[in-house]
Structures are given as structure tokens and as C-alpha cells.
Amino acid sequence: QDRMVTRSQAVDRKTDPLLERSGVVGEKIEDDTRALVKVLTEEVADDSDSIMIVAIVGVGGIGKTTLSKKVFNDEAIQGKFAKKIWLSITQVFNEVELLRTAITAANGNLPGSRGGSQDKVLLVPALADA
Incomplete structure (x- = not known):
């Protein structure tokens, strides 16, 4: 039962990329x-x-x-990247579902069969293609 409560709380903490501008204040931000x-927009010197x-870390709030x-x-x-994907990753997440969401958000093609769309080994290259 504790697992179900944790899962429910994790779903509630998912975020989206929409910004409520009225709540954003401060020169620091x-x-x-x-x-x-x-x-993120600077050109990398080498051709690799x-x-x-990039990680943004800190306490809650x-x-x-x-x-x-x-x-x-x-x-x-917006001008630099052809595709941008917002993925909300909570403490409780499923790698396969995350990969499927990223592929779909990038307008990519999920591997053929239902079984293939559940296989991480097939999803990683599908995401790279997307």
C-alpha cells in the first residue's frame, strides 16, 4: 500500500513546460x-x-x-534547437515509458509491434532516429 501512495504522489509532482509568468519574479532568475x-547555445569548439x-540542483522550493x-x-x-522535449522525471519512473514518451514527443516512430515498443534495446535507437 505504501508503494501506491508513493506512486500517486510521484504522478502529482510531474511538471510541464508551460510557464506561469505572473509568478516569476526576481533579477537572479x-x-x-x-x-x-x-x-546551451554556445557552439562547441570541437567537431565531436x-x-x-546540465543539472539544476538544490533543495525543494x-x-x-x-x-x-x-x-x-x-x-x-527556440531558434537553436529543431526539437525540444520536456520530460518530467519523478523519483518513481519507468525507463521504457520515459523512452516511449520521448520518441512520441519527438514525432518519432515507436518500434513495430507492441512487444517491440516495450523493449528498451529497441527504443534507444528509435529515440536517436527521432
Whole structure:
């Protein structure tokens, strides 16, 4: 029964990329948004297929989700990336469902059969193709 309560709470904590602008205040968040957008839109010096990972960490209630939304919706980000996907990952999540959601959000094709769309080994390349 504890598992069900945890699962229910995890679902309630899922976020979306829509930003409620009336609730966003402060110069610090604007500065942080500009700094993160700059990092994410700068050209990488080498020609490798490197992947940049940026983490926003901190205790609950300091504005991590608000900052993420501001960066996600920034005009420079809109112009830089052809595809953007907002994935809400709570403490309780299913990797296969997360991959399926990302593929669908990127307008990709899920592997053929229902069984194939449940197989992580098939979903990872499908996401890369998307």
C-alpha cells in the first residue's frame, strides 16, 4: 500500500513546460536564465558528437522547475534547437515509458509491434532516429 501512495504522489509532482509568468519574479532568475541559455547555445569548439549535460540542483522550493521552464521557453533556445522535449522525471519512473514518451514527443516512430515498443534495446535507437 505504501508503494501506491508513493506512486500517486510521484504522478502529482510531474511538471510541464508551460510557464506561469505572473509568478516569476526576481533579477537572479533572469540572470540565471541568461547564463544557462548562453551555455546551451554556445557552439562547441570541437567537431565531436559530444553531448552536454546540465543539472539544476538544490533543495525543494528554490525555483529549479521555474528556471528550467524559462530556459526551455527562451527565444534563443527556440531558434537553436529543431526539437525540444520536456520530460518530467519523478523519483518513481519507468525507463521504457520515459523512452516511449520521448520518441512520441519527438514525432518519432515507436518500434513495430507492441512487444517491440516495450523493449528498451529497441527504443534507444528509435529515440536517436527521432
